[in-house]
Amino acid sequence: MLTVAYDGTAYCGWQLQPGKETIESVLNRCLSELTGETIEVIGASRTDSGVHALGNIAVFDTDSSIPAEKFSYALNRRLPEDIRVRGSREVAADFHPRHCDSIKTYEYRICNAAFPIPTKRLYAHFTYVPLDVCLMNRAAAYLVGEHDFKSFCSADTQAQTTVRRIDSIAVWKEDGVGNHTAADENACTAGREALQYDREIVIRVAGGGFLYNMVRIIAGTLMEVGREKIPPERVKDILAACDRQAAGPTAPACGLTLVGYEFRL
Amino acid sequence: MLTVAYDGTAYCGWQLQPGKETIESVLNRCLSELTGETIEVIGASRTDSGVHALGNIAVFDTDSSIPAEKFSYALNRRLPEDIRVRGSREVAADFHPRHCDSIKTYEYRICNAAFPIPTKRLYAHFTYVPLDVCLMNRAAAYLVGEHDFKSFCSADTQAQTTVRRIDSIAVWKEDGVGNHTAADENACTAGREALQYDREIVIRVAGGGFLYNMVRIIAGTLMEVGREKIPPERVKDILAACDRQAAGPTAPACGLTLVGYEFRL
Numbered sequence: 001m002l003t004v005a006y007d008g009t010a011y012c013g014w015q016l017q018p019g020k021e022t023i024e025s026v027l028n029r030c031l032s033e034l035t036g037e038t039i040e041v042i043g044a045s046r047t048d049s050g051v052h053a054l055g056n057i058a059v060f061d062t063d064s065s066i067p068a069e070k071f072s073y074a075l076n077r078r079l080p081e082d083i084r085v086r087g088s089r090e091v092a093a094d095f096h097p098r099h100c101d102s103i104k105t106y107e108y109r110i111c112n113a114a115f116p117i118p119t120k121r122l123y124a125h126f127t128y129v130p131l132d133v134c135l136m137n138r139a140a141a142y143l144v145g146e147h148d149f150k151s152f153c154s155a156d157t158q159a160q161t162t163v164r165r166i167d168s169i170a171v172w173k174e175d176g177v178g179n180h181t182a183a184d185e186n187a188c189t190a191g192r193e194a195l196q197y198d199r200e201i202v203i204r205v206a207g208g209g210f211l212y213n214m215v216r217i218i219a220g221t222l223m224e225v226g227r228e229k230i231p232p233e234r235v236k237d238i239l240a241a242c243d244r245q246a247a248g249p250t251a252p253a254c255g256l257t258l259v260g261y262e263f264r265l
Numbered sequence: 266m267l268t269v270a271y272d273g274t275a276y277c278g279w280q281l282q283p284g285k286e287t288i289e290s291v292l293n294r295c296l297s298e299l300t301g302e303t304i305e306v307i308g309a310s311r312t313d314s315g316v317h318a319l320g321n322i323a324v325f326d327t328d329s330s331i332p333a334e335k336f337s338y339a340l341n342r343r344l345p346e347d348i349r350v351r352g353s354r355e356v357a358a359d360f361h362p363r364h365c366d367s368i369k370t371y372e373y374r375i376c377n378a379a380f381p382i383p384t385k386r387l388y389a390h391f392t393y394v395p396l397d398v399c400l401m402n403r404a405a406a407y408l409v410g411e412h413d414f415k416s417f418c419s420a421d422t423q424a425q426t427t428v429r430r431i432d433s434i435a436v437w438k439e440d441g442v443g444n445h446t447a448a449d450e451n452a453c454t455a456g457r458e459a460l461q462y463d464r465e466i467v468i469r470v471a472g473g474g475f476l477y478n479m480v481r482i483i484a485g486t487l488m489e490v491g492r493e494k495i496p497p498e499r500v501k502d503i504l505a506a507c508d509r510q511a512a513g514p515t516a517p518a519c520g521l522t523l524v525g526y527e528f529r530l
Contacts, residue, residue: 007383052384072380082383115337118272118347119317119388119522257384 001091002027002041002058002071007082009122009254013049014056023047023083027058030078034071035064044097044261045104048213050253052123055086055260057097102263103167103206108219109255110201112173124200125219125255131201131226133173139225139232140169140203142239143218150242152218153211154250162242164214166207171222174200201226204259213250221248266356267292267306267323267336272347274387274519278314279321288312288348292323295343299336300329309362309526310369313478315518317388320351320525322362367528368432368471373484373520375466377438389465390484390520396466396491398438404490404497405434405468407504408483415507417483418476419515427507429479431472436487439465466491469524478515486513 004027012020016028024043031039044057066074071088079085109124111117116126143152143166150162203219221238224230230238230248238246269288277285281293289308296304309322331339336353344350374389376382381391408417408431415427468484486503489495495503495513503511 005380005383007386054382054384076380081381081386084380084383086380115270115341115349115351116346117319118270118349119319121272121346123384 001068001089001095001097002060002075002085003087004056004058005054005084005086006052006056007122008047008050008052010082011049013051014043014046023053023056024058026079026083027075030075031060031062034074034078035062035066037062037064042097044102045258047256047258048253051256051258052254053258056258057261059091059095059097061093097261097263100263101208102261103208104210104261105204105206105259106210106215107257107259108203108205108215108251109257110203110219110223111199112201113199120200122254123257125252127223129227131223132228133171133201133226135228135232136171136201136203136222136226139222139230139235140171140218142232142235143169147239148242149211149214149239151238151244151247152214152221153244154213154217155244157212159211162211164207164209164211166205168204168206169218170202170204172202172204174202216251216253216256217244217247217249219251219255223251224248266354266360266362267325267340267350268352269321269323270319270349270351271317271321272387273312273315273317275347276314278316279308279311288318288321289323291344291348292340295340296325296327299339299343300327300331302327302329307362309367310523312521312523313518316521316523317519318523321523322526324356324360324362326358362526362528365528366473367526368473369475369526370469370471370524371475371480372522372524373468373470373480373516374522375468375484375488375520376464377466378464385465387519388522390517392488394492396488397493398436398466398491400493400497401436401466401468401487401491404487404495404500405436405483407497407500408434412504413507414476414479414504416503416509416512417479417486418509419478419482420509422477424476427476429472429474429476431470433469433471434483435467435469437467437469439467481516481518481521482509482512482514484516484520488516489513 006023012022014023016024027041028039039060041058041060068088068090072085075085111120111124111126112131114128146165148162149164153162205215225232271288277287279288281289292306293304304325306323306325333353333355337350340350376385376389376391377396379393411430413427414429418427470480490497
């Protein structure tokens with residue numbers, strides 16, 4: 001079992017696609033080269049094109065004599081810089097990362113400033129419309145628990161049921177600004193504005209499983225609440241509608257990161 | 266006067282170089298296209314190749330009828346995604362951003378984890394050697410004040426004096442991890458490790474001016490202290506030596522960001 005982090009910018013998502021570079025295709029290729037076997041990984045989360053990960057999970061079978069714990073080091077020597085294996089371990093042969101009880105945590109990052117910040121552009125969605133984090137948190141509270149999330153699922157889902165369980169949602173603003181010498185009131189403010197650069201709003205969602213695009217639709221809906229287009233209470237009605245049209249837009253992929261997994265082995 | 270943010274990854278630094286794409290060349294080109302004049306900006310900090318900025322300053326002369334405050338919007342429509350003008354204003358015709366009293370703030374970011382984090386690789390220097398932030402802060406305190414920083418300056422400097430004033434240095438660790446549900450002790454820890462992803466160490470230095478590579482040599486030296494190769498007190502002797510050989514190595518460019526400027530107009 002590998003814990004895999006990646007910058008999804010350059011990849012067509014996790015899942016194998018003919019003629020396209022995906023996280024799965026790179027892992028299969030590097031693992032096959034390393035072991036001399038034909039390796040096919042099974043991923044826990046088949047993230048979309050442009051989505052990032054800090055801790056996705058991949059499992060595979062091998063007869064290799066390389067100790068499980070050493071795979072991470074050996075693989076990282078072959079992987080491109082934008083994919084890193086953060087840990088490797090042996091698991092039971094019948095362990096399947098999508099067919100087990102787990103808690104998945106996603107973060108959706110929003111750069112909420114007057115102008116986009118170039119060093120954030122690949123890892124946070126930018127909007128200059130000021131978002132009210134308190135309203136977003138009040139709205140998010142209605143989503144916690146077991147619900148039918150049909151309104152928060154892409155219409156073309158193949159899921160047998162749209163009932164899912166969300167364990168927690170938190171929305172907060174990161175200032176990222178440490179203490180700085182108080183500026184003279186005659187001083188130019190250009191510097192001070194720049195010092196307050198990483199005003200990022202983070203939506204962290206943890207749950208037992210997510211429908212296709214569910215986190216991005218939740219983020220898109222909470223942004224509508226944050227800009228006061230939708231009152232927080234309306235989220236109750238959106239859930240009840242069981243209709244994708246009732247919810248907000250699907251937020252762009254670049255803001256989304258699969259942070260990690262927890263499960264029992 | 267423009268306040269300019271950029272991702273330095275794709276550029277050969279700020280300063281014009283024949284045949285190379287630099288921040289200055291892109292600004293000159295876009296400003297000249299916008300105004301129909303031949304514009305040449307003067308930058309406050311001529312950052313090195315690969316160094317980033319949140320608030321560098323550029324000034325230029327123009328007869329354009331575009332209001333000063335509108336330049337930011339007009340320029341951002343022409344600039345590539347990795348350069349953004351965060352503000353524009355009129356300043357006195359004789360204002361020179363390098364010949365004025367100012368406080369410049371730089372940050373040096375270090376990703377200090379067992380494995381590199383792909384989404385951080387362009388904006389933080391990676392080291393797996395654990396760094397002790399307390400030792401780094403104790404060492405940094407010796408650098409605050411007016412000193413001859415010859416030991417912290419590239420040997421090929423053309424500066425007339427190597428005396429500079431540092432107003433503050435702070436070193437801290439950013440965890441970036443909010444509250445998370447306490448994990449069951451039998452649960453797989455892969456997820457929990459991933460949740461503690463952005464263990465970044467930040468060195469923030471503010472001062473009246475910096476010698477060539479000075480912040481990167483300070484960062485390289487503080488990292489030697491953090492890994493216990495140099496005791497914090499030794500920094501006093503390194504300063505006194507007035508010899509580049511006495512200090513630590515020059516830390517890589519990608520970790521460095523010019524955060525902002527403050528000055529009187």
